[in-house]
Amino acid sequence: xxxxxxxxxxxxxxxxxxxxxxxxxxxxxxxxxxxxxxxxxxxxxxxxxxxxxxxxxxxxxxxxxxxxxxxxxxxxxxxxxxxxxxxxxxxxxxxxxxxxxxxxxxxxxxxxxxxxxxxxxxxxxxxxxxxxxxxxxxxxxxxxxxxxxxxxxxxxxxxxxxxxxxxxxxxxxxxxxxxxxxxxxxxxxxxxxxxxxxxxxxxxxxxxxxxxxxxxxxxxxxxxxxxxxxxxxxxxxxxxxxxxxxxxxxxxxxxxxxxxxxxxxxxxxxxxxx
Amino acid sequence: xxxxxxxxxxxxxxxxxxxxxxxxxxxxxxxxxxxxxxxxxxxxxxxxxxxxxxxxxxxxxxxxxxxxxxxxxxxxxxxxxxxxxxxxxxxxxxxxxxxxxxxxxxxxxxxxxxxxxxxxxxxxxxxxxxxxxxxxxxxxxxxxxxxxxxxxxxxxxxxxxxxxxxxxxxxxxxxxxxxxxxxxxxxxxxxxxxxxxxxxxxxxxxxxxxxxxxxxxxxxxxxxxxxxxxxxxxxxxxxxxxxxxxxxxxxxxxxxxxxxxxxxxxxxxxxxxxxxxxxxxxxxxxxxxxxxxxxxxxxxxxxxxxxxxxxxxxxxxxxxxxxxxxxxxxxxxxxxxxxxxxxxxx
Numbered sequence: 001x002x003x004x005x006x007x008x009x010x011x012x013x014x015x016x017x018x019x020x021x022x023x024x025x026x027x028x029x030x031x032x033x034x035x036x037x038x039x040x041x042x043x044x045x046x047x048x049x050x051x052x053x054x055x056x057x058x059x060x061x062x063x064x065x066x067x068x069x070x071x072x073x074x075x076x077x078x079x080x081x082x083x084x085x086x087x088x089x090x091x092x093x094x095x096x097x098x099x100x101x102x103x104x105x106x107x108x109x110x111x112x113x114x115x116x117x118x119x120x121x122x123x124x125x126x127x128x129x130x131x132x133x134x135x136x137x138x139x140x141x142x143x144x145x146x147x148x149x150x151x152x153x154x155x156x157x158x159x160x161x162x163x164x165x166x167x168x169x170x171x172x173x174x175x176x177x178x179x180x181x182x183x184x185x186x187x188x189x190x191x192x193x194x195x196x197x198x199x200x201x202x203x204x205x206x207x208x209x210x211x212x213x214x215x216x217x218x219x220x221x222x223x224x225x226x227x228x229x230x231x232x233x234x235x236x237x238x239x240x241x242x243x244x245x246x247x248x249x250x251x252x253x254x255x256x257x258x259x260x261x262x263x264x265x266x267x268x269x270x271x272x273x274x
Numbered sequence: 275x276x277x278x279x280x281x282x283x284x285x286x287x288x289x290x291x292x293x294x295x296x297x298x299x300x301x302x303x304x305x306x307x308x309x310x311x312x313x314x315x316x317x318x319x320x321x322x323x324x325x326x327x328x329x330x331x332x333x334x335x336x337x338x339x340x341x342x343x344x345x346x347x348x349x350x351x352x353x354x355x356x357x358x359x360x361x362x363x364x365x366x367x368x369x370x371x372x373x374x375x376x377x378x379x380x381x382x383x384x385x386x387x388x389x390x391x392x393x394x395x396x397x398x399x400x401x402x403x404x405x406x407x408x409x410x411x412x413x414x415x416x417x418x419x420x421x422x423x424x425x426x427x428x429x430x431x432x433x434x435x436x437x438x439x440x441x442x443x444x445x446x447x448x449x450x451x452x453x454x455x456x457x458x459x460x461x462x463x464x465x466x467x468x469x470x471x472x473x474x475x476x477x478x479x480x481x482x483x484x485x486x487x488x489x490x491x492x493x494x495x496x497x498x499x500x501x502x503x504x505x506x507x508x509x510x511x512x513x514x515x516x517x518x519x520x521x522x523x524x525x526x527x528x529x530x531x532x533x534x535x536x537x538x539x540x541x542x543x544x545x546x547x548x549x550x551x552x553x554x555x556x557x558x559x560x561x562x563x564x565x566x567x568x569x570x571x572x573x574x575x576x577x578x579x580x581x582x583x584x585x586x587x588x589x590x591x592x593x594x595x596x597x598x599x600x601x602x603x604x605x606x607x608x609x610x611x612x613x614x615x616x617x618x619x620x
Contacts, residue, residue: 176511191305
């Protein structure tokens, strides 16, 4: 309801200044390998149907950001900001809706929280309408904690691919690290200054989405091993995803599926912004 | 000096960006930084095998057990239960048998659907790490390390708490191992039983003077009051700060339509920093904040930032509480923190 009202206001505002307003959508993926800096890999992260659905058949100008998925949020933030800045400037985009998945939600929080860190941040912040943050580990991820505990083990294989190597981005996402960053560097959590733009969070609360993907087995197993409190999507707990922003909705799609438009039509929901 | 300043500017191109201020939402409460991260709660344990062999898996008998083996190459795993039933290599098991092999390969997952309070075992024909979890168990190990932001010279506390439901677990063997930011693991440290299920130790210093995130692995073994054996592995983390600066007493003065907050600071490490100030009233209501990037060189300086008086809800200056922080930007970390209440360096 609140969101509908805000959307109406946004539409009215931009409709009243047609010559100035040009809306676009930016997708920011989560952590992973360094190859996520490649456009094709970043695009595949979301899946073509998610991009198609969100952009209403590719009619809304869009940018699929790619960045090295192994880096800390401030390194990723620089790569992300560079792409957004160039894209919005070249295309005169001045109303940006940001869609993030997982660690992507932390990267955009870094940008929103630190406007003086990089000269490109504030112009980007100024043009953001709001952020739709899917399964962000705002209070950290118990799965990332496990990666640290397993450090030194043979971190290869099926489920470890889900846990993530003990990279900088995984270290960034431990519950302890996020507690530290939420206390000192990031805004939006209880007791901290508010973020300059609204974040709508979408938490995943399902595990067994289908029996075709090995990721589903992995996420369900991972959830049991790491002992996530409350509901979770196999990688991020609901409490963590909802630690920042306003709850838009929850989804039964697990962490593998909630960045896609398959098990639940999340892209269709995101498209209602346009 | 000029070169240093030039370098600083190149490292942080936006370091001279304008200061930013804002108000807190109405009703926002001031929060002191947590002394430690939220406790990590574990219902699992880990064992490392450098060669073929067997690992005992004590089960608490409340729910199922997931056994995950991680190996550099595919190994054969055999699960043995207290009843004598086995899940042989290549045996998928079944729901009816209560034991299943969910996944094969270099990392395998076995599942005991309902354990008895007894010892299971898994045989592995090669090197592997074994992770055994009891997701439904009420036997938990909660762990943390403090302080979360640790300045040089501050003691380090390693804390663990064992509970069997609401009942504290006494007499367990609990150890911790610190790993430095570069991944080097140090000697195992025994934690003392402090009673009421709490096991703790305080270290005068870290084993190495390396700044960054230190990870702690906790291992616990013991038996419940009912004599049921258990094992648990937990984790914790703290940030060893660099000792980049020392902040003195906060001073305030009204300059025009702003409250000017200044803090005399001794900078030990040059670099790009962010100076943050949070303003609250004495009742603990957060009112306003201000932040600005600063390029600092080694030596004494005064950090200053202005907070608009209009954002202070008319609270008299003498009734304000201030929390000032200096944060690293080219190397992340808390350089220093001081509050008007304590007027002491954190």
